[in-house]
Amino acid sequence: MDMRQLKYFLKVADVGGISKASIQLNVTQSAVSAQIASLEDELGSTLFLRRSRGVEITDAGRILYRHARTILRQSEIAREEVAHSEGVPSGTVSLGLPSAMAEMVGMAMIRACAERLPLVRLRIVEGVSSLLVDFMSSGRLDISILFVGQAPAGLKAMPVLEEELFYVCSPRSAYATAGKTAITLADAVQTPLVMPEVGNSMRRIVDAACAKAGIGIEPVAELDSLILLKACVAQDVASTFLPWSVVSKEEAAGDVHVMRVKTPAFSRPLSICTSSQGARGIATDVVTVLLRTVIIDLVKGGAWQGVTLSS
Known part of the structure; x- marks a missing residue:
């Protein structure tokens, strides 16, 4: 096996076809x-x-895929570290961010990397948590923020914070016009609700809290889209439960009303995850440290509310 074979193999696997792969690789199909x-x-x-x-x-291809990703990544790390053997971090680092916080954390990381790690090229991938876990497991990402307290198989997790969920309703709702800032879970579920689908990290928190309290919940719709969830609230179709980070702009603009939910265990864990297998480059290690610093700064500076930093 040589690097070219592995590179071509990975591209075909990623795009699902030889013709598409040849176009992206800028070589002939043959x-x-x-x-x-x-x-x-x-x-x-x-x-x-x-x-x-x-x-x-x-199945044989899937086995090779995992190894090929690791081999090519380790080759890339070796080239980068030899080329910059003076120890200055350099090279490409792939960072996965959940859609719920991609803009806030992503922009802060872009600025921080440009200022503190000028030789590091940051590649940010936005996606749902399940996709980011798959990308981490296959080696397509070096680092990812995941809504987990314990690491999935093959990964290491560094707990960073707990993110609280809030009841988000229309500014024209009775709760908003009365200036209410908190609501019980029992009252919240009596209003029309739109929710993420079952299995989503936010939905799991809500379902678990309702089950513990012996409360039934029947959303009028399940939406796998943050944009639609927020649109339903802004247009007074239904309310929902979301982290403050997702609706901070809408709240500031007066498009939604945010209320704390008076119930225990209404938050989700957030961790920085890296691979527990294979070599990691210097750049990956320093970006991991920088990511944690950036998150802590966002929280302590008030830009990220409704969270509790891990000890």
């Missing part, structure tokens, strides 16, 4: 096909099943 065929011959295994609309990776 060149990509030849490298894949050579790799399959060398390993004695079929890596892809050819379909009418592309390719489907096999």
Whole structure:
């Protein structure tokens, strides 16, 4: 196996087709096909099943995918550290951010990296937590913020904070016009609610709190979209439960009314996660430390409210 074979293999696996891979790699389809065929011959295994609309990776291909990601990443780390052997952090670091905080944390990290780590190229990927876990496990991300207290398999977790959920309603609602700043969970679930789908980290917190209190909850709709959740609130269709970080701009603009929920255990853990397997470059380590510093600064500076820092 050589690096070119692995690079071509990963690209085909990522895009799901030889034609698409050849375009992104800027080589001919025959060149990509030849490298894949050579790799399959060398390993004695079929890596892809050819379909009418592309390719489907096999179980053997999935095993190789995990190793290939690690091999190429370690090669990249070695080149970067040798090229900058004086110890100045450099190279590319991939950071995964949940959509709920991508703008706030992402912008702060971009500024901090530009100021403190000028030779580090930060690549930020926004996505839902389940996607970020998959990307971390496959080696496509070096670091990710995840809503977990304990690390998923193959990852290490550094707990950073607990993020509280709030009841978010229309500024035209009776609670808002009365100037209410807090609400019981029992009262909140009596109002029309839109919620993320079951399995979402926010939904798990709400469902667990309702179950503990013996309260039933029947949302009028399940929406896998923060934009739609906030739109339903702003247009007085329904209320919801969200972290303050998601609705800070809307609250400041007067588009929503935010209330604390008077119930225990109404927060979700947030951790910085890295791989527990394979080598990590100097750049990844320093960006991990910087990310924690940036988050703490956001909280202590008041830019991120409704959270409690981990001890």
